Amino acid sequence: MKAEREFFATTELTWTDAGGGITQRILSQDPEDGTLTRIARWAPGTRSGDEVIRHEYVEEVYLLEGELTDLTLERTFGPGDYACRPPGMPHGPYTTAGGCVMLEIRYSAG
Template identity: 75%
Template sequence: MKAEHEFFATAGVPWTDAAPGITQQLLTESATDGTLTRIARWAPGTTTGDEVIRHEYFEEVYLLEGSLTDLTLGKTFTKGDYAARRPGMPHGPYRTDEGCTMLETRY
């Protein structure tokens, strides 16, 4: 289960490397089951490779700024776009030309 927090200033949460081209601010996470809430920042030119993505957790993603292109769909998503994905749902691969920042929740 994710840690419980009352309102707090996120400016003090450090940015850490999450994957090549992606940094994150972990707002809350579980040490045991992989659930988390984070802000992920993708640098311009970041890709997720060539493979369609599937994972075993429910995921919600809200784009805060920039754009993200789903290469399978051939569609670009921008600020204000939202996704909710069940475990096993295929998505991606992705590319961002200009970079993007997203709020992501996994459970």
């Protein structure tokens, strides 16, 4: 279960390396079931890889800053754009020329 947290300044959290040009501020997490809420920051020029992405959890993403390009769709998304992906939904790969910041929420479909 995620830890109880009342309102707090997320800017007090340090950015940690999530790999591949992405840093993150983890807002809440349950390491046992993989649920996660984070702010992810992609550095300029970051690319998620060359393959379409699929995973076993529900993922919601809300772009806060910058731009993110879906290479399969050949479409660029910006601040205020939102995605909700059920388990197994194909998406990406992605790249960002100028970088971006997003709110990402992951949870089990069960």
